Amino acid sequence: MSESAYPPVAAHLDDVEAARTEGRRKMEWALQHMPILQSLREEFEADQPLAGETIGMAMHVEAKTANLVELLALGGAEVAITGCNPLSTHDDVSAALDTHENITSYAVRGVDDEEYYEAIDAVIAHEPTITVDDGMDMIAAIHEDHPELIDSIVGGCEETTTGVHRLRAMDDDGALEYPVFAVNDTPMKTLFDNVHGTGESSLATIAMTTNLSYAGKNVVVAGYGYCGKGVAKKAAGQNANVIVTEVDPRKALEAHMEGYEVMPMEEAAAEADLILTTTGNRDVVVDEHFDQMKDGVLLANAGHFDIEIDLVALEERAVDVYEARDGVEAYEMDDGRRLNVLAEGRLVNLAAPVALGHPVEVMDQSFGVQAVAVRELAANGEAYEAGVHDVPDELDREIAEIKLDAEGVDHDSLTDEQREYMGSWDHGT
Amino acid sequence: MSESAYPPVAAHLDDVEAARTEGRRKMEWALQHMPILQSLREEFEADQPLAGETIGMAMHVEAKTANLVELLALGGAEVAITGCNPLSTHDDVSAALDTHENITSYAVRGVDDEEYYEAIDAVIAHEPTITVDDGMDMIAAIHEDHPELIDSIVGGCEETTTGVHRLRAMDDDGALEYPVFAVNDTPMKTLFDNVHGTGESSLATIAMTTNLSYAGKNVVVAGYGYCGKGVAKKAAGQNANVIVTEVDPRKALEAHMEGYEVMPMEEAAAEADLILTTTGNRDVVVDEHFDQMKDGVLLANAGHFDIEIDLVALEERAVDVYEARDGVEAYEMDDGRRLNVLAEGRLVNLAAPVALGHPVEVMDQSFGVQAVAVRELAANGEAYEAGVHDVPDELDREIAEIKLDAEGVDHDSLTDEQREYMGSWDHGT
Amino acid sequence: MSESAYPPVAAHLDDVEAARTEGRRKMEWALQHMPILQSLREEFEADQPLAGETIGMAMHVEAKTANLVELLALGGAEVAITGCNPLSTHDDVSAALDTHENITSYAVRGVDDEEYYEAIDAVIAHEPTITVDDGMDMIAAIHEDHPELIDSIVGGCEETTTGVHRLRAMDDDGALEYPVFAVNDTPMKTLFDNVHGTGESSLATIAMTTNLSYAGKNVVVAGYGYCGKGVAKKAAGQNANVIVTEVDPRKALEAHMEGYEVMPMEEAAAEADLILTTTGNRDVVVDEHFDQMKDGVLLANAGHFDIEIDLVALEERAVDVYEARDGVEAYEMDDGRRLNVLAEGRLVNLAAPVALGHPVEVMDQSFGVQAVAVRELAANGEAYEAGVHDVPDELDREIAEIKLDAEGVDHDSLTDEQREYMGSWDHGT
């Protein structure tokens, strides 16, 4: 079906079979700890809710995502996928996916910009009826370069804060031409993936990249959204002294009332042992901040794009740049201070050499929502107008119930009297 | 202006002058720690934004609220106030307020049901143009008994979760006939008052009522909304083992992922050293649960109404009920177990003998929002349709900035480039 | 038996019967939550291990201590007791104790210095064979004024850090003439009473004295011993930003590595919203610090004596001193700043008007150790030389086991193989 000249992953690898075996082993480990996807596999295999759909995906291709991809294929869809970040693909997992009869994977690690977009085009050549994005690159490419496909697309899903943010801006401009579920904004994602997933995995990745610890360190968290809250809470839970920078006064106050120090980055930079950016915005750590920093400071990013730390400005003022350690570039200043940038300023829990991405369990929740959102598009996509949509609440709650069941956690239910009470307003003191 | 036969507070007290002196001392202590209200006093005294308005209030009359009441009066309004809970009024503060030329206070502690509603009628007799409620008793009384006043009312404010919940139900029924700001739902309230205010003050009140500690105790928190989250976090911060009960699967999962135990009340009741209800619903701790409980268990409520613990059922099965300690009624079961109910199941941080209500600082935030919401109603009330309205976001942010200023906390601001970036969608990887 | 002219508590009270009823009710509430003492009551009543002993005590006379006193009497001893702090006595409890045929209580709240020492003399006039102190006033008085009694004393117990510290100094000087158990230094006390007891009760007392909260506040903890650690941990658990001052570099480092800020008091004083002293030393907050403080700062002490904050110097530089609130004296500086001293600088969880002392459960542990230490003195006192002694480890462990049993907590035991392994050294890698 693909008309693209860009070949699937196998063409890029030396030992495809070994890669497939290793990729499959990784997928199985993940699936063992993804009870939600396990439960949905049973349902999707039985019901084939995605029969007849073609799903175009641009996501981080590693073991957890692979189980979502496979679930969609098991549910009857044809799936074409590529990466959403040149450094986050696991080639072995990509190769393992590509063996599935309903799946074509173009994701290869370390491709250059041109190849990156060629791979997206290759996915688009499958003429998807549903898109699933992590950063909206697929949606953007379709709108810009393949508007002729839009009529046959029933809808899409977007995984990230940044992607949803940009989609809403696009929607406000009247430029979004099919319905997209803001999977990122569901309670089941924001309350868990961003807080626990980003929080734990970013800090563990940094610790295992540097062999340094958090106890007694000044950890500067830029941005106090869900990701920033998670990082701050988990860093404090490792006995760091957390400092928060924010641009929103209420979030700043929230951080202050949590017991963290809040200050502008210009001051925070001088205190930092580690700066971790989580804002989704650009130029959070810039030129004037580099002058303030201590020798040995660590600079890392947990936001979607590598634009939060201004590495161009940093390189300009460095007298030397060298690899201090796998995943760590040291920028040496003329006064001898060494500023250590992790994972080239890309999102550290995906792009560092030891990185494994988000923890399996939180991705199980996100991908559970993705799966039922895709199911909803296949079933009722035509009912949604073009634009950004919240995932219907009952789908989100369905995933919560599946997860609690799997964990063996029981909870109360409203009695009729309680339900009636909550809906009434005529009770006195 | 009042046509009511029900007299202001002075008529109910023996030594009014002593009460006023003490009430004024309490108000001054609070104001010393209310930087937001201090700042707004300067503005309101200068600008007289409430000139010409009559404000009818039903709130907990104690030192912190009194500073809001005085602020509104200083801003030019005539204010009539009564309590919103028969046990929460501080008579001395009520008396101190009543000395202000623009303020009439009918609030008296310990009134019976009939007097309680007479006092509300007395406030209504002032013919308010704006109402300020904590539990919507004033709004309800106007809608039920004084619909003739509605035309001249520009709007109201509601302080509590429960009140807003009931107002929304009333709004859904098309029964709410003037605009009401859901002050309870503002970020400046929910993120702080409910979490930090209810959390800290409920636990401190229980500790100082019982002389017991939290370390190693099983603390069962019923409901994991903002209040429940605050109580759970602060109890864990005192080294309690926190158990959460919930009816909403996502909140249950949220509590589980925070590291708390989650279980149905029927199981939790058997583990509990303390059960603290925060649901806003009725019949949370009922008949069958009492059988499970350990000797010496503490039962307390941090929700608005005294309906969360079914004391009628408890009394029925008790062989003896006696005051074990000030603020503690022991219900003795036929097997000798003693179930200790605090503050008669009313909200413990207001109704216990030692209770002081919410901490001063968090009320400063809530009341800051109340004050600017009232200012908005006076200025632009006619622009709002009948129904429940969110407090405009810029008002809420105004209060956050005032608070940060007062605390000496500085924060970053978006640059033009960042603002442009956040609004754009055409950036690639 | 008493030759002293100083009368027991009944002579000091107006309505002795009412006091006794109330005191007994307080004792019963406490006993309900003291499973260790409950268990020891059964043993002591059956075995009468203290028959023939006369126990002279100087302790905080309130409900929890009263249950220890009664336990000793039930165990066969004659007990005479007075307070160890003029402000910590509960007259009703003192009166209730005094009704017991084996107990004489001289403790009365609010006595002056002369009466305080007369009451100690009255206890000594009973010619104790065992002493139990909380601050070593009884031991000191016997050594200084009644050396003739020392020969017939088998030993003593000391409850506090400060008392043990002074006893060790006395021992080093060769001046301590009978054996004293350092109950304060037992794991069962230091790991629990100081950490959880002082921590929770000091903070709850301050909250309920001021109606202020901890979230976002700078709480300066002076001293990072067990008490300081408890206060710091519990304050952080209420979302305070904790600042620690220390004189010992290792403790300073320990606080730093826990994530707290560490700085000298001169700097900390300028940041503080609350300063809480826990050092056991004098002049921790002094002259030059008062100049640094913010308007509205709270100053409180959780150490044994009221010498940690230099109130003499503070009063000298104040232009006005007034009661801002029950339990709060405001010292107004000439620049208008108000420095608020709680409970006159005495230990805040005992001396504040709302104070209840340490939580019941942690005192149950301390007093359990006291009881078995007294039992040990009665049985084997002659085996101990004059000087300070650690409580025998097996007694301390006995109390731990009783407590775990009572809480229903089960734990593992070493197998023979494990015990053998722990004692061997000839195992390789």
Place this chain on the structure above:
Amino acid sequence: MSESAYPPVAAHLDDVEAARTEGRRKMEWALQHMPILQSLREEFEADQPLAGETIGMAMHVEAKTANLVELLALGGAEVAITGCNPLSTHDDVSAALDTHENITSYAVRGVDDEEYYEAIDAVIAHEPTITVDDGMDMIAAIHEDHPELIDSIVGGCEETTTGVHRLRAMDDDGALEYPVFAVNDTPMKTLFDNVHGTGESSLATIAMTTNLSYAGKNVVVAGYGYCGKGVAKKAAGQNANVIVTEVDPRKALEAHMEGYEVMPMEEAAAEADLILTTTGNRDVVVDEHFDQMKDGVLLANAGHFDIEIDLVALEERAVDVYEARDGVEAYEMDDGRRLNVLAEGRLVNLAAPVALGHPVEVMDQSFGVQAVAVRELAANGEAYEAGVHDVPDELDREIAEIKLDAEGVDHDSLTDEQREYMGSWDHGT
């Protein structure tokens, strides 16, 4: 000087030069974050306190230890070193050390038992005057096989809990024939290395070996000594539900009062998502426990030896054993449950494939104490009798002061009046 036939590390490697470059890069990264060793390098290079000494070491040979080794050599000693665990050696670091003219390194990763002990003999052949152990293998080998060397040994240092434990047993038997400093027992080690080092690095290693998270998981910590406390605290700080198993009633109570669940391993095994052993004892997780465990459970060890989990018994009852992931062996039970053992049950933060050992900063503290303890042995070793000795307190405090200086943390000092007060006992109430 070496008479051993066993060759230094270079003979075991293919590309020695590449290994040395990489090893040196690792050492430099570590040294950048070891301010204490940096400070001592200046002192040792200037003073040559170890001139004339030969130091025999058996330690984990990786970047941090290497900086201690180099410090000792820079201080004038000849140093011979081998590993203390066959899986913990970094060959590149070993090779880099071996280039130093005063250092010979025999440490090679993955040697078998015979080679392991040959390497120890090779070190002993250098005829050390001082020994430095991590697990007492060197001391044991000298006592058992080379008693003729003991006369010329001035003393030794031991780094671990387990080693000190065994040395004390040996000392009790009268079998320890030269003085050994229990470096493990110093406050500067136990309060930091065990708590923060083991805690953080074990959990980060497990997270990065499994891609799993801690939020909402039941983490069973076996043993509540310093290591167990660290693991428990850090796991709770990542939102795990922590369950503690203990054999000591006081430690069990301490864990209970901290808010953790405490239960016997037999019950805990059934709840566990992760079991992490920290006891230093054998057979902590055994036969009957395996039957209780959930499918997918993780089993890991943070104690010195691989004897805490009974892998022999586990293998016997497994129907299949396979590598589920690098560093994870899955033991499949006949009912399909998979029990996942990390790092072969060896200490996980050293032996897992991704492991980096303890964080740099905490090792800086431990090794700072090691360095000054060795300095003390060289200067005054003859003053110590054979047996286990505490490191002199002033040496431990010296390291604390160096660290605080390096972190820019200032603290208070006792005034003369305060010092006098702390030493006196004649102050009244």
